[in-house]
Amino acid sequence: MxxxxxxxxxxxxxxxxxxxxxxxxxxxxxxxxxxxxxxxHALSVNAMLALILTAFIVFVQANMWPIVTLGLNGQHSSTTLWGMIVAMWREQAGVVSVLVAATLFFFPLMKMSLLGWLLWFARAGRRAPGFRQLMVTLHYLGPWTMSEVFVLGALVAIVKAHTYFDVTPDPGIYAYAALTLLITIFAGVDLRQLWDETPEPLA
Amino acid sequence: MSALPRAAELGLIACKVCGLVCRNVRDDERLDGDDRADAMACPRCGATLHRRKPNSYVRTWALLIAAFIMYIPANVLPIMRTASLNDVDDNTIISGVVELWRAGSPNLAVIVFSASIVVPVLKFLALGTLLLSSQRGSEWARLQRAKLYRLVELIGYWSMLDVFVVALLTALVRFSVLSRVEPLPGVIFFGLTVVLTMLASMSFDPRLIWDGKDSDD
Incomplete structure (x- = not known):
């Protein structure tokens, strides 16, 4: 064979x-x-690492900065992603709060950190410590990151709110838009190539 | 499709996690006990090797039915309450779409309608069809069914759209008595529906479409 x-x-x-x-x-x-x-594989390991680092920076900005601001009779109200998670938790929608936190914060963060770690070592043609376990984790994380869905959701929320309030987009929404672009570029990457590209360490 | 060799016929298994091609030793009688257990794990990533996803039909049916049960309250119960000084308005998924169509933007209303109504219903119908036809070992439209499955996998998670809309509006619209948005139980059921349908489509094994009868193991 x-x-x-x-x-x-x-x-x-x-x-x-x-x-x-x-x-x-x-x-x-x-x-x-x-x-x-x-x-x-159009992207080299270096190019992928660069994209992941960029995505990481944009992700931090998307989470730190407010997403949009609403105005009503001179009052203003704005929120960040964590503001959403906390608000849902307080309003007795804990399940939704956990879903949002997982799919928009923890899973994307894990995915980027794991990839960054694995690619950093792959640059030198080596397998990162914990390579095998982390690659398996990445495989199962696969479809559970939903930042791109959130961007569309934010757009819908803005249009809905627009009827009653003055809506001002904040930097967070632009960071999210940039993040979606990066995710789209990365969508065609098959991470399984890392198994082939890094040799097995000699036992 | 007899011209193309299939892994099962050649005694091969593709690892579901890392894709490595491995030899199927499940039926090898020379191995026993620990040796066999070792051989059933992928040598590269350590995942257990299965010729097909285990109990694919039973798991997919169970998750799909659970998702459908959740989908009923998700549509009947309101997902969001808009409260202002002089009126309280409870929105269901469909009334939200109608309102968006009237007041905001018909284009977005179409997108929300697709994500919240069309995609879940399509998933129920598509997975149900795939399950029934594969269980009967049907040869009907295999290529189209394979493509249908990939479509379901691709679009499945976009249904979370409405959940995120409610979460964002809840966090944003908090002008004490003037105007408030609160989530209502419908949105919880809807979120669970999406997660359950995603799990259902993951547990279905598309290779069953191409197998004959009695191939679930």
Whole structure:
């Protein structure tokens, strides 16, 4: 049998393929179910690390700065992401508060920190301490980060509030918009490449 | 699809976590006890290897039904209360969409309608169809069903939109007696619906679409 790295199995229909070298812009698709098998890694480890660091800075800003300010008869009211989490907790919607905190704060933060850590070592072609466990954690974190959904939600909330209040967007919303852009760039990255790119340490 | 080799026929398993191609030793009689348990873990990432997601049908059905039960109060109960000096207004998901259409922006109303109504209903229908047809080993429209599953996975989490809208408005609109927004129980049920449908679509194994009958293990 060929070495396991030379083979590829479609996750959606279990068809087995021999791996082919891809060039820029290539996407390998399953001939049976048309699912994406693999795509060319356009971003180097350095480029990914740069993106993660940028995303981290933007994420900190998005969480520190207020998102929007409402005005009514001279009174003003603004909130940050944590303001939302606290408000939902106080209003007896603890489940929602936890959901918001997890999908918009803790999971994205974990994802970025883990990636930053793994990529920092991958630059030198090494596996970071805890590589195996962290890669598994990253896999399970996958679909549970929802910052991009929140941006759309904020837009809807602004339009809804606009009917009754004076709405002033604050820097936080721009930081979130930038974060969404970065997430979109990163969406096409298959993190599994890190398994192949860093050699197994000799036991 | 007999022309293309399938992993199960070749005695191979793809690791669900890291994607490594491994040999399936579940049925290998030369191994026993600890040796077999070791061989069932991916040598690269340590995740347990399964030919198919374990109990995929049962888990997906259970989560889907639970999500549907939650979806009823999510729609019937109001999700948000808008209180001002002289009136109190409770909004359900659908009345929120209608209000947005009338007062704000029809474009956004369409987006909210899609995220809060179309996507959850589509998920129930799509996953239900996938489950029923795969359990019967149907060969009907396999490629389309495979694509339908990927669509459900892709759009699933956008349903959280309305939950975030309520959370943001609650935090923002707090002008003591003049104007306040409070979350109501509907939004909790809706949040749970979204999480449960996401778990349901994750526990469905799309490879079952391509298997014949009796392949759930």
């Amino acid at each position: 060929a070495s396991p790295e030379a083979l590829l199995i479609c996750e959606h229909c279990d068809t087995v393929y021999r791996r082919r070298a891809l060039v820029r812009g290539d996407v390998a698709r399953c001939a049976c179910c048309d699912a994406e098998l693999e795509r060319h």
